[in-house]
Amino acid sequence: MGDKSELEFVSWLRTKISSKAWVPVGPGDDAAVVQWPNDKPCLATSDMLLEGSCFILAEAGAERIGRKAMNVNLSDIAAMAGIPRAALVSLALPKNGGKQLAQQLFKGLNQAAELFDTAIVGGDTNAWNGPLAISITLLGFPGPKGPILRSNAKPGDAILVTGQLGGSILGKHLDFTPRIAEAQLLSQLTNLNSMIDLSDGLALDLHRLCTESKCGATLFADRIPISEAALQMKDDKTPLQHALGDGEDFELLFTLPALEAQQLLKDQPLKGLRITQIGEITKDGLFMEEKGRKFLLEALGYIHQFD
Amino acid sequence: MGDKSELEFVSWLRTKISSKAWVPVGPGDDAAVVQWPNDKPCLATSDMLLEGSCFILAEAGAERIGRKAMNVNLSDIAAMAGIPRAALVSLALPKNGGKQLAQQLFKGLNQAAELFDTAIVGGDTNAWNGPLAISITLLGFPGPKGPILRSNAKPGDAILVTGQLGGSILGKHLDFTPRIAEAQLLSQLTNLNSMIDLSDGLALDLHRLCTESKCGATLFADRIPISEAALQMKDDKTPLQHALGDGEDFELLFTLPALEAQQLLKDQPLKGLRITQIGEITKDGLFMEEKGRKFLLEALGYIHQFD
Known part of the structure; x- marks a missing residue:
C-alpha cells in the first residue's frame, strides 16, 4: 500500500x-x-x-x-x-x-x-x-491460406514432423526455436490439411489431432526421428518411448496429401531442419507399425492432473 | 501423468x-x-x-x-x-x-x-x-469514435464520475456491474476526452490519468459522491478518505469539455446511475478544494508491492 x-x-x-x-x-x-x-x-x-x-x-x-x-x-x-x-x-x-x-x-x-x-x-x-x-x-x-487447424486431417494424408523427438528435458525444453518461419514456409509451399505443435508428446498430440479430425492414424516405428537426447536418457524407457511420450519437443506435426508430401520430403526446404514422414492418416484407430506388426498406440504424454 | x-x-x-x-x-x-x-x-x-x-x-x-x-x-x-x-x-x-x-x-x-x-x-x-x-x-x-484513452484529458475539461465511491470492500468489490453499456452510451452522446475505470482508488487513478495526459486536476471535496458503504466503514478514516483511497469501485472516471459536461449532468442519461462532476482538469498539480482552501492531493490507493 x-x-x-x-x-x-x-x-x-x-x-x-x-x-x-x-x-x-x-x-x-x-x-x-x-x-x-x-x-x-x-x-x-x-x-x-x-x-x-x-x-x-x-x-x-x-x-x-x-x-x-x-x-x-x-x-x-x-x-x-x-x-x-x-x-x-x-x-x-x-x-x-x-x-x-x-x-x-x-x-x-x-x-x-x-x-x-x-x-x-x-x-x-x-x-x-x-x-x-x-x-x-x-x-x-x-497467412494468405488462413489458419491451419487440428481438425482437418484427411484419411490418406501423410503425417510429417520437423526435427527430432524425445529427451527435451536434457535441455531443449528451455532453449528451443518456435517454428514460426518454418510453419509459414510449409503453408506457402504445400496444402497443409492439419497441424499441431508437439508440446505434450507425439503420441498424445497425435491423439488430439485425430480426435479433432475424427480420423485415425498409423505410425511407422522405424521412421520416427529420435533425437540424440532421447538416446542419452538413462532410464527404463527405450529411445522410441521417449520420442513418443516426452513432452516439450516444440516441433511441428502436420498432415498433407501423400503426393505433395513426397515432393516436400525430396525438396527438404527448411534450412537445417529435416522433415520426416512418420505415418499416415487413416479412417480410425491409432496404431503403431513395428517390424511388420501392428500395435495399439497409447496416448502417452504429459497431462496436468487435478482431482 | x-x-x-x-x-x-x-x-x-x-x-x-x-x-x-x-x-x-x-x-x-x-x-x-x-x-x-x-x-x-x-x-x-x-x-x-x-x-x-x-x-x-x-x-x-x-x-x-x-x-x-x-x-x-x-x-x-x-x-x-x-x-x-x-x-x-x-x-x-x-x-x-x-x-x-x-x-x-x-x-x-x-x-x-x-x-x-x-x-x-x-x-x-x-x-x-x-x-x-x-x-x-x-x-x-x-465503438465508432475509437478508443477513449487516459492520455487525452485537456485543461478546462470537467472531471466526472459514475455512481458512488468508497467502501467497496463491504461487498461491491465482488458484485459489481462493469460499465460497458454506460461507457458506450457516454461515448455516443458526448465527446469524451479521456476515461479510466476506478480500480485502485479515485486519487491514484486520477493521478494516473493526469500523468498520462500531462496535466493536473483539482477535485472539489464536497462534490465527491460518497457511497453508503463508505459511511458505514468503522475505522480511523473519514468517508471522504474512503471515497478517495479505496480500490475496486469499478466506476468510470472521465473528462470532457465543460459545456458538454453541463448538458450531460442535466440530462443524466444513465438509467439508475448518477453522473457527478467532481472536479476539473488543470495545467498541472493535483489539488483538492475543501471549504475554500486548496490542499495537495496524495495518490492514495492500492498498489502491488514487491521488493
Whole structure:
C-alpha cells in the first residue's frame, strides 16, 4: 500500500519495449490498442508457466524462463501457421525479490518476442506470498491460406514432423526455436490439411489431432526421428518411448496429401531442419507399425492432473 | 501423468460454452480464431487475480470469484469505451479439489461473459502445489469514435464520475456491474476526452490519468459522491478518505469539455446511475478544494508491492 513498485516496474518496462508501428497504445492504459490487418481474424492463445510444476527457477534462471514462456506461446501461433503480432504478460511475483526477478524475466520475454517482431503490449504485475506464475496471451493473424487447424486431417494424408523427438528435458525444453518461419514456409509451399505443435508428446498430440479430425492414424516405428537426447536418457524407457511420450519437443506435426508430401520430403526446404514422414492418416484407430506388426498406440504424454 | 483430468475439463468446458458467430474456432486448437471487424483495432487487456492477495476463496466462493475475475477485465474494456468480444482464461489450480473448483469458477466466468456477449475462446488449465491464480485476457474493439484513452484529458475539461465511491470492500468489490453499456452510451452522446475505470482508488487513478495526459486536476471535496458503504466503514478514516483511497469501485472516471459536461449532468442519461462532476482538469498539480482552501492531493490507493 502506497509503495510505488508496481508503477515503477511498468514505467521501467515502457522504456525497455521497442515501439511498433501497429501498436498505437502499448502498456499504460486500461487496454492496449493493436492495429489489425483488414480481413484477417485474430488468432489468440494463452499458456501459463508455474514454478515448481513447469520449471525450477533456481535451475533454469529467470531470463531463460522468460524466454521459454514467450516461446511456448509463439509455438502455438506457429502451429496455426500464424504470424505473431502482440503479447500480454501477466506475472504473479513473490514479494521478496520480485522486482529483480521481474526485470530478469522481462529480458528473456522481450528477447524472444523481438526475434519474431512481436510487441509486448500489456499485462498485469502482481505480488503475492506464492510461487512465480507467468501467464502469457499471444495474438497473431494467419497467412494468405488462413489458419491451419487440428481438425482437418484427411484419411490418406501423410503425417510429417520437423526435427527430432524425445529427451527435451536434457535441455531443449528451455532453449528451443518456435517454428514460426518454418510453419509459414510449409503453408506457402504445400496444402497443409492439419497441424499441431508437439508440446505434450507425439503420441498424445497425435491423439488430439485425430480426435479433432475424427480420423485415425498409423505410425511407422522405424521412421520416427529420435533425437540424440532421447538416446542419452538413462532410464527404463527405450529411445522410441521417449520420442513418443516426452513432452516439450516444440516441433511441428502436420498432415498433407501423400503426393505433395513426397515432393516436400525430396525438396527438404527448411534450412537445417529435416522433415520426416512418420505415418499416415487413416479412417480410425491409432496404431503403431513395428517390424511388420501392428500395435495399439497409447496416448502417452504429459497431462496436468487435478482431482 | 496419464491422468485425463485436463482433457476432460476442456471437453466439459466445450459443452458449456455457447457458440458465437464470430468464433469459428474456440477452445481445443492451438489457438482460437476470432473474426475481427474490418478497420477496427484490437483492444487487449489482462488482469490476474490471486488467492490470498486479491481474494479469500473460502469467504467469497468460487463462482463469485470467477464472475469478479471476468468483470474486472470487462471493466478495463469499458474504460476504453470498447465492446468486448472474446476472453482467454488461464487457471493455476490446486491439485486437491481442482476439478470441482474449476467448474464452479467457470460458472461465474461464463455468466459474466454471457451478460456482455463475450465468448470464452481459450486459455490454459494447470494444476500445482500453490494457491489459485486466475489470469484473463479480454479482447474487444472500440465503438465508432475509437478508443477513449487516459492520455487525452485537456485543461478546462470537467472531471466526472459514475455512481458512488468508497467502501467497496463491504461487498461491491465482488458484485459489481462493469460499465460497458454506460461507457458506450457516454461515448455516443458526448465527446469524451479521456476515461479510466476506478480500480485502485479515485486519487491514484486520477493521478494516473493526469500523468498520462500531462496535466493536473483539482477535485472539489464536497462534490465527491460518497457511497453508503463508505459511511458505514468503522475505522480511523473519514468517508471522504474512503471515497478517495479505496480500490475496486469499478466506476468510470472521465473528462470532457465543460459545456458538454453541463448538458450531460442535466440530462443524466444513465438509467439508475448518477453522473457527478467532481472536479476539473488543470495545467498541472493535483489539488483538492475543501471549504475554500486548496490542499495537495496524495495518490492514495492500492498498489502491488514487491521488493
